[in-house]
Amino acid sequence: MTHALYQLIELSFRGESALPVIATAPFTVRLRHADGDEVTVAGFWDGGRDYRARFLPEKPGSWSWAVENARTPLDVLGGSVDVGEARGRGPVRVAHTFHFAHADGTPFRPVGGTAYNWLHQDEPLFGDTISSFVEARFNKLRFMVFPQAGGSVEHAPELMPFEKTDGRWDVTRPVPAFFQRLDGAVRALGEAGIEADVLILNAYDRGVFGLNELSEEEDAIYARYLVARLAAFPNVWWSLCNEYDQLLRPEERWDRLGQLIADIDPSQHPRSIHNWMHIFDNNRPWVTHASIQNGFATEKPGRARIYRDAYYKPIVLDEIKYEGNAAARWGQLSGEELVDRFWNVTIDGCYASHGESYETESGSLQIVEGGRLRGSSPARIGFLRGILDDLVVPGLDPIDKWDDPELGVGWGRRQYLIYFGRTAPASWRVRIPITHYEGEAPVEDDRFVVDIIDTWNMTITRAGEFEIDEVHRDFAFAGADPVALPEGEAIAVRVTRADLV
Amino acid sequence: MTHALYQLIELSFRGESALPVIATAPFTVRLRHADGDEVTVAGFWDGGRDYRARFLPEKPGSWSWAVENARTPLDVLGGSVDVGEARGRGPVRVAHTFHFAHADGTPFRPVGGTAYNWLHQDEPLFGDTISSFVEARFNKLRFMVFPQAGGSVEHAPELMPFEKTDGRWDVTRPVPAFFQRLDGAVRALGEAGIEADVLILNAYDRGVFGLNELSEEEDAIYARYLVARLAAFPNVWWSLCNEYDQLLRPEERWDRLGQLIADIDPSQHPRSIHNWMHIFDNNRPWVTHASIQNGFATEKPGRARIYRDAYYKPIVLDEIKYEGNAAARWGQLSGEELVDRFWNVTIDGCYASHGESYETESGSLQIVEGGRLRGSSPARIGFLRGILDDLVVPGLDPIDKWDDPELGVGWGRRQYLIYFGRTAPASWRVRIPITHYEGEAPVEDDRFVVDIIDTWNMTITRAGEFEIDEVHRDFAFAGADPVALPEGEAIAVRVTRADLV
Structure with missing residues (x-):
């Protein structure tokens, strides 16, 4: 065979x-x-x-x-x-400092979603989560191995990861059926084209199950077992914990756990640790990419990019507040606001994850149990994923990182993406910056195709092909007539050298 | 004696x-x-x-x-x-994670300036630099030990730090007169109440003097000599290099030099390293505070604060572009713009340095040679320093770091500073956030004094004393009538609990 x-x-x-x-x-x-x-x-x-x-x-x-x-x-x-x-493209790893690619070289642009307690749900919720992700075109799912207790959790699982010895979880006696279920979940995601961002530990046990009480040695036994089981799945990502700093453990302990996984994973899957209020030191060598909770950093362009030059690793804003109608202020974004945040993150050369906090029929939230998506943002975020998948560059880097965010992201002389945010002008003169972070400067006679993107109405309209006829100081210009931009508050422009379209 | x-x-x-x-x-x-x-x-x-x-x-x-x-x-x-x-307050060290204090506990709020090649100037330029700093109320000066070559440098010094052996700088033969002059410069700054931010190496030799060619071993001999001479001056800060990444040295070499200074300085002065395009890993243990060049991070509030949670150290934006009329885009800020940047930095819980790039009589720039200040920003920055010196809290921390920057900075129930930026409203209702980063929540019957600060016209006007009469959800309110704000584009409000004024 x-x-x-x-x-x-x-x-x-x-x-x-x-x-x-x-x-x-x-x-x-x-x-x-x-x-x-x-x-x-x-x-x-x-x-x-x-x-x-x-x-x-x-x-x-x-x-x-x-x-x-x-x-x-x-x-x-x-x-x-x-x-x-x-078959498939292989595991994802860091590429070009700030981006990701599969082992076969295909760029991977994470456009993920969140369903923390998904693993512990029955059908049809379990399968609906995957199919709703496929429909939304989300390509990564953040979910927890250990069950969640408390807030919005309406379902305590029967299967638990370990047997008990003398009333205490015994990591030396894992429950095969539990981990076989986990295998199946990761496999099902893989078959649906979704990366499994596995949250190894979590901060939401609150003593209900007692799985937050493992010692450092017990964590290590569990982590070794998990890596032995899962590391050969091509779509695995390791996240040490969601909101790690809610657990009162010294940062050094997390550091040792992360280094352990780096040492023992033969496939070197992406590794991160996700914060609550205190961001982990993402400069630690075992951290492959920053997984940051900070919605504020995505509310305006120009903030998230600050992280790029603090860590020089891919920046994934995993939790930027949720679309929904929850009482708490982390769960009240409109669809428009969340889509705008995704575009802000994109224009800052970073990535983000979706989450939804409308109350479900069971009284829970989609970010907790998964299931179908109700919001207006998923379709637009899937549309953004399509744009990212169609890029002809390895990744989007700010053209002029510390001067002019209006110059957008891209690679010099190849492709540019400019997002006008929620106050787009009526027109845009075709001008391409001479400066660049990657790539090279455009020159006269270069031809570029300009597409107008309506990020909310999900349309891409070809404005035409333009030839550079003037290079003056900081810009290469094509023609004197500006391109008209449609009505709408969230318009972007994509400029691609004609021979690369 | x-x-x-x-x-x-x-x-x-x-x-x-x-x-x-x-x-x-x-x-x-x-x-x-x-x-x-x-x-x-x-x-x-x-x-x-x-x-x-x-x-x-x-x-x-x-x-x-x-x-x-x-x-x-x-x-x-x-x-x-x-x-x-x-006599004096002792050396400055980190206090309250994001701030500084002298050894005697007095908070130190850096409001510094820049004159890279100051040490190598004759009188009256040399003394004028100190007196202009005193007049402007700047309390830190960034200057280089080794002379600058190239851009805007009109004065090559006669005194050099080392003798030459076989045509090569010989760090084993330092020139006492050179270092005695350095002693005198640091002492003169100290007597004027100015911290000496000593740039040990620089990136501007460009082969003219050849001082950029020292080996790692030679760097270490020089650094040990420098520390032996200067560490007993109370006002010394160590900065390994200005724009370190212009020198093609591996990051590990800088790391070892920084650690060496940490190991040998008996007084543990502040230690940093200043970037050009690639920010150093400020999470390295020897780095006491981040010294960051990034004007972009100061152009809008909400950016610089991102660094706080990347490093959990004081953030000093050393180079945020300059007030002046230089041709290059780093030197074209108006006074209003630079003052606005200082306030943005303040409201983000960080610090900044001034620099000026108007052409001087000699054809140089103030940031290069020092001398008198011509711009309109120094007086306003000195005014800001006065406000910082008058704080009744150890430091200004964002009240609601990742949600609402409009809540300003301060310590809960003690003192708050809110900056309305360049689009101030006509009035402000006295409302104090319940949430806080340091301190505690205000309660009914607390009395607060409100001062209106015109950051450009340098006035502080007492609006009155107000008693909290309503606590509703996220805010404590005092009275229904808002406080009128004056015309002007750069207005701030200071709120201080009455018993602390």
Whole structure:
């Protein structure tokens, strides 16, 4: 059998039952490619006498493998797998400092959503969440492994991650059915083209389940088990915690957990930690991208970009307040406001996540349990995703980061995106800045195609093709006649060199 | 003789001449207070057979001292000094995370200016710089140890910091007269109440003097010598470099230099490194405060505060573009614009430095050579300094950092400062937010004094004393009648609990 490149390969074993799950894996598997590349993955216990090891191949060809360091006798100790053509694009990693790309080089622009307690919902809610994300074109889902307690949670799960020993959660006795469900959730997202932004810990247990009481050693055992199970799924992202600073743990403890995951994940998935009021030091080496809660930073353009030059990593504004009618001020944005925030973030060279806080039939919120989306923003955010997917540049960087945000984002002489915000002018003269962050300066005779984007009405109208006929000081101009902009409060312009369209 | 607390004590010695200056100090002096406190300072060579050791006492009483680790025979090997009452307030250090205070606890609010090449000017320019700073009420001066070459520099100094050996600067042979002049400059600033923000290296040599060619080992020898000479001046701040990233050195090298200074400075003066286009990782442990060049961050309120939660250190915007008529866009701000930027920074809980770029009689700029100030902003910035000095709180922190910047800065129930920017309303209803970052919520019957500040016309008008008569949701209100605000585009309001005025 030939496996697909960028798809999980699972090796199954029979061993001893009841081997406790500890920091040391029950066995490891060393895989060796015909050309000498080696990868080592940790095996894991999956219930009864079942053991597995999972591998995410990033190179086609033949991989031989051998069991090493076994703490349990296994029925198979070696073999080989053949990897053929790619299915999917491979795991996402940082590209061009501020952006992401799949392993095959395809840019990935996160346009994600949020359903914290999704994993713990029954059908049809569980499946509806995925289908509503597909419909909205969201490509990342932030959800928690451990169940949420308290605020707006109407559903306590039956499946819990660990057995109890003497009344205390025992991380050495994981519940296979719980983690198999998690496997299935990640797999289902992957099949729907959605990255699984896995929140390993959360701050919302509030003592109800007691899963917030794990010690640092217990966290590490759990994290090793989680990485052994999930790291071979191509669509996994690791987020250490949602609102980490609600948990009273020293920052050093989070730092060690993040470094542990960096050390043991063979696939080097994206790693982040999400704040409440105190942003983590995203300059720590294990942090691959900043996952920041700060709606304020997205309310006006020019704020979120400040983070880029504090961290020199991709900036993902995960929680920028929600569209909805909640009583709390984090959940009262109109659809227009949330869409405007997404565009502000885009024009600052950053990314954002959606969340919705209209009360649902069950009395909960979509950000908590998932399900169908009610708001007016998802369609427009999906429209934005389409624009990002169609970019002919690796990422959008501010053209003139610390001087003129009106020059928009893009790459010099290739493509530019300008957003006029909620007060668009009636017309725009085609002028392209000489300055640039990436790329090069436009020159006379360059031809550019100009598209007018109505971000709310979701239209893209070709204004025409223009030739640069004047380069004067800071700008290259095309023609004297400005392009008319439509009525509407949220208009953008996309300028693409004609040969790249 | 009794020395003053917080003033430099100098011990003088005679030893061998021509002992090369290397990484190991020629001797150290261990000082021991009667109650057991110990401080060790490095001695240094000061020309011929003269050696010195300097000590900045932070505790009154008797300190005995003894020479240790001498590489040269010295004429005196021990003694004692008596320290009496304080003169001055002692060195500045970080206080309350985002702010500064002198060693005696007095808050220090940097309102500084810039004259990069000041040290290398003759009189009257040299003295005029200090007197113009005193007149403007600037309390910090950013200047470079090594001379500037190139842009707007009309004066090449005769004194250089080192002798040459085989045509190359020899850091083991410092020029005492050069460093004595530096001592005098720092002392003169101190006597004028101005902190000396010493730029240890700079990016403007451009090969003219060749001082940009020192190796990492040579940097370290120079830095050790500089610290031995200057660390006992109470008003010293260390800045590793202006626009460090113009020099093509790996970030790790800067990091090691910063850590070296942190390790060897007995007085632990403020430490920073100033960027051109790439902000240094201000989360590095040796960085005490962020010294950031980014005028854009100060152009609108709500931007600079983003840095606070990236670094959790004081944020000093050192270079926010200059008031002047220079051709380059960094030097074309009007006085009104620069004053507005200072207020934006203040209202974001940060600090800024002034700079002026009107062409001077010599064809240079004030930011380069110093001298008298021509612009309209210094008087207004000095006025702002007066307001900061009069604060009854340790520092100004955004009241509602990620939600409502219009709530201003301050400490809950003590003092608030609100800046209406360049579009002030005609009146303001006295309302005090319940939320707070520091301090506590106001309650009914609290009395507050309201002052109207015209930031441009430099007036403070008492609007009256108001009693809180209604607490409703997010605000405490005093009376139904709003306070009238004067005409003018840059109005602020200061609200102080009556018993603290």
